[in-house]
């Protein structure tokens with residue numbers, strides 16, 4: 001009998017103990033400072049070993065490419081991350097970190113409409129906009145899919161009518177040119193996609209005006225004919241000073257010659273703010289809605305994509321959504337170890353938080369993707385450029401990196417020198433396509449030879465002995481060899497990811513964009529920050545409004561001596 005009680009007692013003590021460990025682990029990721037968690041500490045230990053290792057050594061393992069790459073045959077996409085400074089242990093520890101951060105659980109909250117943007121009390125549902133499975137998604141008890149589908153239908157009809165000539169300008173002429181007026185999230189996404197999918201364009205010309213600098217709109221208007229031009233005013237809030245100023249200038253340009261009644265045939269609005277759209281003079285019929293649960297920088301999948309649908313046709317716009325939906329499913333359902341956005345996020349985190357890499361380069365080997373780095377700059381830096389964590393405390397670790405880049409091979413003739421031989425440590429993503437859009441001579445082979453060569457050169461460099469050998473072979477004198485060798489040596493050991501896609505199509509582009517969106521989301525969860533607000537943009541906007549009145553002479557506000565001094569010079573030298 002006693003023995004029985006003893007066994008039951010031991011059983012309960014053990015149960016308590018196990019439960020206690022579980023609670024402490026939970027607490028460690030949720031409440032204890034991130035850098036003190038075992039997951040972070042383990043990575044720190046691994047970093048101390050790895051920083052002494054060169055990619056040349058890591059590649060002695062012939063199996064490395066197989067171990068550290070993911071191929072998705074359906075999408076025709078290969079993600080090779082073998083040229084990163086990691087070993088199997090690093091990878092496991094990074095995945096442990098991701099697991100402890102509960103990335104998948106957080107992603108499911110986002111997809112299901114929970115208000116994960118807690119500083120603005122908003123759901124984050126750009127994924128619902130491309131939810132091609134059409135499964136219900138609820139926000140405040142309302143299924144958002146019917147209204148999303150209704151706007152898509154409206155976009156379909158409008159883009160078809162515009163392209164076919166069913167929709168005509170006020171004087172009965174077919175619309176040949178579209179001008180999208182918007183800024184930030186209401187500009188960068190559709191602008192980048194229109195540029196990227198230019199090859200598929202068979203609709204009207206599309207121009208983008210974003211800057212309040214008057215030359216932006218004037219340059220575009222100079223090329224256009226009022227009777228055949230349509231303006232898309234894209235603004236989530238419909239209060240953004242740059243957009244409204246440009247839209248008013250465009251409206252004057254139309255009405256001066258065609259009269260006020262022409263507005264209805266030459267202006268449409270993409271917005272969440274019906275009241276302001278109406279005040280501007282655009283009728284509800286000409287308004288394409290989206291909602292607070294769509295963040296500006298994640299909005300190209302919404303009504304904000306209207307210029308894309310007009311440019312390449314609605315069916316191809318849907319292909320773009322389908323590609324993104326495919327990536328959404330991959331992100332939600334693949335195990336972390338095979339999950340491309342998760343692996344990319346974890347690697348970025350590895351360099352950002354352990355190697356001290358403060359910048360990250362995006363290098364697409366495609367002329368049409370030349371706006372992709374600028375687009376990602378906003379999505380990444382506005383999302384993860386934050387200092388305050390989930391608990392409202394300042395973080396004591398690095399968060400989002402500086403994102404930059406340029407299309408290859410142009411960048412090679414510009415800044416690659418610094419990546420190869422400078423003192424900065426810059427991880428890079430190389431994006432390339434197996435099949436060209438235009439087959440011209442051997443252009444594509446030449447482009448892709450560079451795409452393959454650069455990551456190889458960055459990883460393996462050129463050793464001193466190799467340099468000396470090369471110079472000797474070239475018949476260079478010993479004294480010159482001595483002089484040149486240090487300059488011609490490449491340390492290598494620069495990490496890169498290679499994303500190799502069968503072809504640039506609306507579907508693969510959709511998937512590529514969603515891949516980066518989810519990478520950014522994953523990193524936000526790992527850093528415990530809110531990736532979906534942007535309070536940092538506000539302060540400058542408020543001050544500009546105050547100073548505008550000073551410049552117009554309506555107020556004379558007191559500023560610091562520098563700002564006041566500059567304003568004084570501006571006013572006294574203005575013609």
Ligand code: G6Q
Pocket residue numbers: 183184185186234235236237238239240243295296297298382534
């Ligand atoms: C994006 C930002 C920001 C925004 C622009 C334009 O996430 O919020 O770039 O898109 O400031 O705002 P509107 O669409 O409201 O004009």
